[in-house]
Amino acid sequence: MRxxxxxxxxxxxxARWFAEVLECYGKANEVEISFACLRTSGKGGAIWEKWLPKNIIRFWASKKLENCLSPQELDQDEPLLCFGDCQNFCAGSSNANVWILxxxxxxxxSGLRGWFNFFHTFFWLGHPLVFSNSKTQQRFSIFFQTRDFKLSRNLGFLRFNLEKILDFLIYDKPHGYPVWSNNDFVHFPIREYIRYPFWQFLQKIKRKVLKANWQLVxxxxxxxxRFTSVDETLIPLFxxxxxxxxxxxDSGEGLFLFFEEIVQGKGQLSVLELNRKSLSPQGPSKTVMEKETHLSYPFVLNVDEQWYMIPENSAANDLSIYxxxxxxxxxxxxxxxxxxxxWVDTTPFFFKGKWWIFSVRKVADYGSSYQDLYLFYCDDILKDDWQVHPCNPVVSDVRHARGGGALFFYEGRLIRPAQNCHNKYGGGLQFCEVLELSEERYEERVLGEFRFPVNKPMSSFHTVALYGDHIIGDCYV
Structure with a gap:
């Protein structure tokens, strides 16, 4: 049945981009999409289009929807997705599957109105989308990475999330979005608007002239x-x-630090031997894995006294064990x-007799590699019996989906480090307490976040590894 x-x-x-997203979704999923418009008269923005920049015309040119239904013609059994100022119409509907974006x-x-709203609200302020159901009193936030990417890429993130909402409405698929909170809205002062172009310029200078890059700390x-970064000591690059x-x-015979080493802009995997007490390097680093594709996140684990590694090799479109x-x-x-x-930053953890595997999955090229966290479980991580968690994606939030290191216990709490990529890749590192981890449910909450003070030369925070009284992380210097 269609x-x-x-x-x-x-x-x-x-807007053209909006119509194209819905058209592509309908064809790919064999879904019949109907439109009900509260106002079908008026004109589009064609008069203004010849004066707009080409990039704006490309996405926000006007497109007229033909054969629109009137509100009285709606089928009350079909799911409805309502945009913006349609609350009064939705309030009168008896359909429980009515969601407002x-x-x-x-x-x-279309035109300047659509472009300005997106640029101001989402690209600058980083406000989330919010979709809600007045009947069930549910309200969810949708975050996607904003100021670290260009306008076209951010529209790709928006397209991906619109498709996820439709999957939820039509097929009742889990979405993983966080419950909406007043704290989700951050109003940046006017100085942020003025400062941002200069910040972008300085970042380019920092990368090209000063050769800034990631470094271990x-x-x-x-x-x-207190989940704050203190007493930082940079580990020198060899x-x-x-x-x-x-x-x-820790192999017993030595303590080893595995890490991503960036050579000519591409990642390869290397290792250092460390002093057990001070965690200072004992000799030079050595490359242990190099491929044509970019490698990173070398998660090392011991199973039955044998060492294995699950590196990130998302460019090869697979998840492999070495x-x-x-x-x-x-x-x-x-x-x-x-x-x-x-598959990005795969993080296994042995708990209560099972292996639990966390990994971010980038489903579409236009989607984000920071948003959707998937969970699997199995009795033996080396066999082909990884079971898909029924709540996948268990987290759909760029603020704390992508893994930032191995899970660990701290003061009786199970902590999952996660990258905060809301406005910048690796902008901070959040620590999430795992409240429930079972074959039926997953729940976590954010306890705090590592960020460097503004007076420090370091910026961003990405991954942490704990050993004894020390923590080794990475930052952008």
């Missing part, structure tokens, strides 16, 4: 008491352009678990 959904809009003139009228609008475990993604492995033939320097491919998707 699925149906109705989109309720203020006007039958919408707030600020949606401006998002769908050592801190005290006391930093976790080779490469930058180091990131630290992971510590086995140590001569730890820690020689590794061979053991097995490919998934192929055909981009």
């Amino acid at each position: 699925q149906k959904v109705t989109i309720v809009l203020e006007s039958n003139f919408v 707030e600020k949606g009228s401006d998002l769908a609008a 050592k801190m005290s475990r006391k930093s976790l008491e 080779s490469g352009e930058g180091w990131a993604d630290p992971f510590i492995a 086995k140590a033939e001569a730890f820690p320097f020689e590794w061979t491919h053991f097995k490919t678990v998934f192929s055909g998707s981009k």
Whole structure:
């Protein structure tokens, strides 16, 4: 049976990008999309289009929706997605599957109105989308990365989230979005508007002229008491352009630090031996894995007294496990678990007799690699019995979806480090307490966040590894 959904809009003139998203979704999923417009008269923005920049015309040119239904013709059994100022109409509907995408009228609008609303509200302020159901009193926030990407990429994130909302309405798929909170809205002062172009320019200078890159930093475990970064000591680079993604492995015979080493802009995996007491390097680093694609996040684990590694190799569209033939320097491919998707920063954790595997999945090229966290579980991580968690994605929030290191216990709490990529990749590191981890449910809450003070030369925070009284992380210097 062909699925149906109705989109309720203020006007039958919408932005080109919006119409194309719905057209592509309908064809790809064999969904019949109908439109109900509260106002079908008036004109589009064609008069203004010849005066607008080409990039604005490309996305926000007017497109007229034909054969629109009147509100009285709606099928009350079909799911409805209403945009913006349609609350009064939705309040009178007896359909329980009516969702309102707030600020949606401006998002769908064409011309300068649609462009300015997106640029101001989402690209500058970083406000989330909010979609709600007045019947069930549910309200969710949708975040996507904003100021670190160009306008066209941000529209890709928006497209991906609109498709997720439709999947939820039509097929009742889990979405993982956080419950809306007043704290989700951040009003930046006017100086942010003035400062931002200069900040972008300085970042380019920093990368090209000053050769800024990721570097490892050592801190005290006391930093976790208030989740603030204190007593930072940079670990000097022995080779490469930058180091990131630290992971510590204790073999008994030595303590080793695995990390991503950036060479000519591409990541490869390297290892250092550390002093057990001070965690200072004992000799030079050595490359342990290099491929044509970018490698990072070398998660090392010990299973039955044998060492394995799950590196990130999302450019190859697979998730693979490697086995140590001569730890820690020689590794061979053991097995490919998934192929055909981009899996990012896979983080396994053994808990209550099972392996729990967290990994961010980038489903579409225009989607985000920071948004959707998937969870799997199994009895034996080395076999092909990884079970898909029924709540996937368990987290859909760029503020704390992507993994930032191994899970650990702190003062009786199970903590999952996660990257905060809302306005900048690796802008901060949030610590999430896992409240429930079972085969049926997953729940977590944010306890705090690592950020460097403005008077420090470091910026961003990405990954942490704990050992004894020390923490090794990475930052942008």
